[in-house]
Amino acid sequence: MPDYTPHTDAEIDMMLGFLGLDSVEELFAAIPAALQVSGGLDLPQGIPEPDVAYAMESLAKLNTGGASSMVCFAGAGAYDHEIPPVVRALGGRSEFVTAYTPYQPEVAQGVLQAIFEYQTLVARLAGLPVANASLYDGSASVVEAINLAVSASRRAVVHLSAGVHPHWRSVVKTYARGTGHTIVDVPLVNGVSNFDAVAGGEAPGVVVVGYPTYLGTFEDLGDVRRHCDETGALMVVAADPIMASILKTPGSQGADVVVGEGQSLGTPLSYGGPYLGLFACTLEQVRRLPGRLVGETLDIEGRRAYVTTLRAREQDIRREKATSNVCSNQTLMAVVAAIQLGWLGTHGLAQVATRCVTATRYLSDQVTAIDGVTPLLPGVPVARDVAVTTPLDASVVLDRLADEGFLGGLALSSLTDEGDGSVDASVRDRTILMSATERRTRTEIDALAAALTKVVSR
């Protein structure tokens, strides 16, 4: 059976002879015989590439809900944006794809400079001076931001807004099992964090809010900053990088750490991964920064060069005292984000953001004009995502919309835990979170509204 190893039988014999061995089995003489696998692994026989391709294509065909076969109105932190051929071509270059971490900077200037450009862009969108070279995804970035802020404030109480993506909040709580941080949920009232509801408890070391919230609403970051100042907490903002281009930056409004999900910056929906964890912070916190950081310097001939820096924070050097355990990150997605942002440019990114806002508003207006369909938060401005309540169970509505060729959104009941403080229990089961990106047309939105009209009147 052919595979990817180059060895001929003659070469194997020669190599074994060079080692003074008679068989390949002798290579494993150090492994106690009683432990060794006898009779081989119970896996199907290997099959040639074309057969594997056929098998995987057959599985892919069972994914009838893909954005290439249905019109996608699903968002909730994962968005169907334009990714042009030029970004796919450059991001697919094997020099970027098949390199390892840039441990030898002399032969890794390509990735290092691309990351330097990425860090610059993330820092600008955050309104902060430093951004790292990426983390796994938005949820991982929130976890790391909390760890940084607890370390800086020396207080382990976390005020976590219910406006932060529900899955990210779950991840935060999972990791708190290890760190022992106390996670206090801050409920939303009319789409805004209600810190009064958690007043009187132990003072937090960290406050985390979404911007926009996962329901698409806007926090008043000035109020959040005041809450932080009153309690001495660091302010962590989970921001959407597309919306960030047209909003006042979180950094300019007092955020100490800005995190986010960077999937919107050139990464396909990918069934949820690999995505891109954005992370930026103030200079004051740079020595607590998790993960890799690229800095500019000079080589011995005085040429501009890039290198990973402030390495003494990292796990391979500091071991149990490191600021984080992260090693592999999402460099390729970060390089792709730099390329995608380069393609969009200043005005293209703002244009995408503007179109997302107007399309989501148009979508909201069209569907809430349907008898029985109402906004979850009437009169509250939303961008990016909009939550609408229907007369029927949300998953039933979404199933029926799928029959009409639409991925209509996400049922809030599939996204949130019961009583999580973000949505009224009486409407949770009937509420759908929808989104329209710059790829959605008026015709598609009108068709969705027509289909929804049919579904809810049935």
Add this chain to the structure above:
Amino acid sequence: MNLATSAAPGGRAASTPLLGDAREPTIFEMSVPGRSAYQLRTTGIPERPLSELIPSGALADSPVPIAEVSERDLVAHFTRLSHRQFSVDLGAYPLGSCTMKYNPKLCDTIAAMPGLADVHPGAPASLTQGWLAILVELEESLCEITGMAAATLQPSAGAAGELTGLLLMGAYHEANGDRRRRVLIPDSAHGTNPASATLGGYDVTTIPTDERGLVDLDALRAALDTDVAGIMLTNPNTAGMFEEDIAEIAAAVHEVGGLLYYDGANLNAILGVVRPGDMGFDIIHMNLHKTFATPHGGGGPGAGPVAVSQRVADFLPGPKAARLADGSYGWITPERSIGRVHGWHGNALVIARALTYIKVHGGDGLRRVSERAVLNANWLRKRISKNFPAAYDRMCMHEVVVTGTELKRQTGAKAIDVAKRLLEEGFHSPTVYFPLIIDEALMFEPTETESLQTLEALAESLDRIADEARVAPENLHAAPRTTPVRRVDEARAARTLVPTQDARIEESG
């Protein structure tokens, strides 16, 4: 005929051409106001002023500046950057501990199929049966390969898998009414192990390595008590040696009620040969981007699935994909799940690549992978032993740690000098100064996809470098001289931090 030298090495990158040595401007320096590349869909949606839609206090006066370049310049810039980057596709990358094997192109093609890449992670199970089948099949395959009962595919990388495993360890002990505070870790371990243990809420007790390059059994026994939650081991260890006493280690740790955690970074050595579950391990993470050939992407993405024995399975993160009673696929959450460790389902496209790789190989093929990885490492170990003796002079597994101590004593050339000089020869450097316990360590992991001719060329380069060190050590100190930049001033980078273009502009005033 000498088989080793009768063909030209495919893995030597020294012939790659570069035009000139001018610096590459940043994309910001190439920016010209008013230039653009983007083209968006015609939507027909009526335009409205943003001030009507967004709270006025939130809107910025002007958009965040990005860069303004043409599509042609964008392509030129990132293509030139790619030419300043070493990669597996270019040449041999014997970076120890990182398993830089060839990444089959089929896997990229599969991961790019719209039926996989364009699927929203929140789409209901009824519309994503193919994806769920992929997740279940990979979980089952990984369990068979490792000898475990169940797995989570959520962790994004090895370190995330380690932390997940440690949280599982904690949940297991807690369910037994047990609060244990210590984790044992050998001094040869990857840095992620102790860093993860801290985040898992544990104190680390370091176990020394003995003169064989293996866990010091007496020291281990002395450290064991009922406060020990478990031990983190990689086997073969980071010195490339198989922990021969693993059965005794497992028995001793289990004796005090502890669990064994397997760091799967070195799994490429043992596929189809020996399984962590059969060695007595309870929890294992795998690095799909090492063992299962998914590309490293310049530092990521990876994927770090965690497989566990039956007694830990109830605590796995959820939701996880499962085959349901009616034969369809859906999501289940284990009874006493620790919760989510990923925003969605894990690095799904990496998972699809790994399954593709496993399907091509099958059980036999995977064993062949490990056999040839170990054969290559041992051939190289012996071939270079004159100038670069192995730290532990006996059979190694998939990688070999050699020491440059003697060369340094004779010539003043250090391991880092050898590593930098090797770049001029068209090879990526080995891992240097790791594991920390070996003086002047150079860790080579040739992987199974490099040919004998490439290994011979690598060995000849190392011979040449050693000879040169004896007559002209300054060449080694000066290396590399043929790369896009030469040795970089790392102290300056840390002292005068320039992490963004904007920091540079502010600095230069």
